[in-house]
Amino acid sequence: MPNRPVPTLPRLLAVLCFAFAAPAFAQQGGEAPPPAVTVVTLEASDVTLTSTLPGRVAASAVAEVRPQVNGIVVERLFEEGKPVQQGDPLYRIDPATYEAAKAAADAALAQAQAQLASAEREATRQEELRQRSVTSQQTLDDALATRDVAAAAVKVAEANVLAAEIDLDRTTIRAPLSGVAGLSQATQGALVTSGQATPLTTIRAIETVNVDVTQSAAELLRWRRSGQAVAAEEGSIVTLRLADGVAYEHTGRLAAAEPHVNEQTGVVVLRLEFPNPDEFLLPGMYVQVELPQGTVQDAVLVPQEGVMRDRRGRPLSMVVTAENTVESRELTVQRDQGSDWVVTEGLAAGDRVIVAGFQKVSAGMTVTPEERAAEAETATAATE
Incomplete structure (x- = not known):
């Protein structure tokens, strides 16, 4: 084995000094600062508190326009997708048949009026003869009855004239409310029938729109029992967020709540009303409503x-x-x-x-x- 060098005394002292000085150096650094x-x-x-509830936009009023008489459409009088006012003409049905019916009703009325005039003269003559005891009471009674029957016939004829006028007027189909007319489902020359299943067009009032959302009945009860102020009351201000995530510029209000809980889902339907002056919201559009639920003190x-x-x-x-x-x-x-x-x-x-x-x-x-x-x-x- 090779001989190892024996450490000299100065080197040994240096090693011992370093070993004892290491803890002292650590103590001089102190403890780590608080994190x-x-x-x-x-x-x-x-x-x-608010809840975000999904819903869809619905028109405040909807009218499906259907014909009330049979006939051939001879003209469409409105522009599709444009606003119409209540009473504006939309379609015109061939009126020839109904004009003839009106003329026949007028003639029947004139005939009934002539018969009434004749019956009235006869009744007056029989009354005078009876006063002079020239005729019998039976003859007078028959004359008065004939006069009354003729008067009733006049009323029937007048009613027939009125019905004929109504049918003739219905050959011009008018807007039942003000709103925006949809696409036409009937063209010129189409045969339409009274009360048919397919509407000719649909008019929607969208100056003000509704959004129906559902509120959990259990959550509503929980708030009421907790003594907190329930914000979801009629007239509450609500905000709307569109499908693209952008907030709608107009706020709405809680217009009504259905006083009924759905047995299958356990929810109450709330109807919200929003102004739509620019017709930005369209029926059927998906939206999210931020509805206030209550206030925590x-x-x-x-x-x-x-x-x-x-x-x-x-x-x-x-x-x-x-x-x-x-x-x-x-x-x-x-x-x-x-x-x-x-x-x-x-x-x-x-x-x-x-x-x-x-x-x-x-x-x-x-x-x-x-x-x-x-x-x-x-x-x-x-x-x-």
């Missing part, structure tokens, strides 16, 4: 990133106390509101909730809190 966490200071306020809005759940699924938040120590709080969460949770118990105004950095802390630790708003301002200043 930094990002917090949000909470504020209490009255929070109005003295609630706090906690950012969702500041709420976690334990193994049992209970919501928790890590709060920084006045002494900058971490404290765990169990929460009572009402529901979500946008990017926040509505908390009614467990937190109060002024509490500082950790929203970032809680992975490296635990209850009882001392931390260095930094407000999230201050961080945002610092980042903005750095970018500028």
Whole structure:
């Protein structure tokens, strides 16, 4: 074996000094500083909860135009997709048959009136003869009866004339309400019949539109029993979001609620009314309604990133106390509101909730809190 060099005394002293000095150097560095966490200071306020409910736009009034007489369409008098006013002519049916019926009814009326005049003269003559005892009472009674029958025949003839006039007038089909006319389902020369299944066109009033949504009856009862103010009452202001995610510029109101719960679905139908002056909303359009459900008194809005759940699924938040120590709080969460949770118990105004950095802390630790708003301002200043 080769001989190993024996350490000299100065080298041995240097090694021992280094070994004893290492712990001293570690102690001079001190303990690690408290970890930094990002917090949000909470504020209490009255929070109005809203629900986003799907629905479809419906016209405030709809009229399916159908003929009330039979005949051939000889003319269409409106432009498809254009507004029409109540009473405007839409179609004209060949009136020849109904003009003839009207003429026949007029002739029957004239004949009945002539018979009535003759019967009245005969009755008057028989009354005079009876006063002079020239004729019998039976003859007078027969003359009076004939006069009354003739008078009734005149009324029947007048009714026939009125019916003929109505049918003749119905050969011009008019708009039953003001609105926008749809596409025509009948062309010139088409044979139409009274009360047919297929409408000639459909008129929709869309200056004001309705949106029907469904509200859970169980949720409505829960709010009423909790003593909270229910916002979903008649006249409540509601907002609308279109299918592309853009909010509608006009607000609406809750017009009515169906006083009936659907047995199969357990929901109540709510009818919302929205102005539509520019006719931007069209019937059948899919929309989402943000409907106010109720008001929570003295609630706090906690950012969702500041709420976690334990193994049992209970919501928790890590709060920084006045002494900058971490404290765990169990929460009572009402529901979500946008990017926040509505908390009614467990937190109060002024509490500082950790929203970032809680992975490296635990209850009882001392931390260095930094407000999230201050961080945002610092980042903005750095970018500028």
